[in-house]
Amino acid sequence: MRIHHRVSSGRRMRAARNTSTAVIARVRRGGVSLIEVVTVMAMSSVILGLSVTAIHLLLRAQRGAFRNVAQSQMLIQVSQLLRDDVHAATDAKIGPAGGDVVGGRLLLELPGGKTITYAASPRQIERVVHQSETVEHRDAFRLPDEAIVLFERSDAPASIRAIIRKPTLSDEVVATTRSNNSELQPTRVTRIEATLARDHRFALPQP
Numbered sequence: 001m002r003i004h005h006r007v008s009s010g011r012r013m014r015a016a017r018n019t020s021t022a023v024i025a026r027v028r029r030g031g032v033s034l035i036e037v038v039t040v041m042a043m044s045s046v047i048l049g050l051s052v053t054a055i056h057l058l059l060r061a062q063r064g065a066f067r068n069v070a071q072s073q074m075l076i077q078v079s080q081l082l083r084d085d086v087h088a089a090t091d092a093k094i095g096p097a098g099g100d101v102v103g104g105r106l107l108l109e110l111p112g113g114k115t116i117t118y119a120a121s122p123r124q125i126e127r128v129v130h131q132s133e134t135v136e137h138r139d140a141f142r143l144p145d146e147a148i149v150l151f152e153r154s155d156a157p158a159s160i161r162a163i164i165r166k167p168t169l170s171d172e173v174v175a176t177t178r179s180n181n182s183e184l185q186p187t188r189v190t191r192i193e194a195t196l197a198r199d200h201r202f203a204l205p206q207p
Helices: 002-029 034-088 169-177
Strands: 091-095 105-110 114-120 124-131 134-142 148-155 158-167 187-195
Touching: 034 105, 034 114, 034 134, 034 158, 034 187, 091 148, 114 148
Parallel strands: none
Antiparallel strands: 091 105, 105 114, 114 124, 124 134, 148 158, 158 187
């Protein structure tokens, strides 16, 4: 009986040792090697770089969309004001705006000694309303960079045309690579046309 007891105790001790060895082996297998850590860090850095680039592109596209919306609203406001002013005017004169490109200034003469001036500069269109020598109102409309504004007059029938040429995104690329050939630089053109003195055409003569 004592021999059997000793044999059973030895078996229990060997079984316990085997169990502890297996547990230690499983714990060691559950660890992470240095190569795995480096691989995970490299993948994380690549994903982070791609995420930053994507966020930057999205923010840039959002700013471009907001800028396009603001410019569209500005053009709508300018076109409405210009048409109303030209319709109410009795005569119009076109000339240079302070030494800039010829055709960058429009002078509208209205009844009662009132005049409205549209003066274009490289970055804005300024609208000034004069009553004799007094400035009644002044507006300034922001233009895209490098935009060009020209005013033209047609006599048959009498009408005023405003032409706004503004560069597109492709213009900058073309301008840097083919700056010697202006015909290869596409532009976005906006035309605003109104009939001169339309409001007075059917007015009854004063007695």
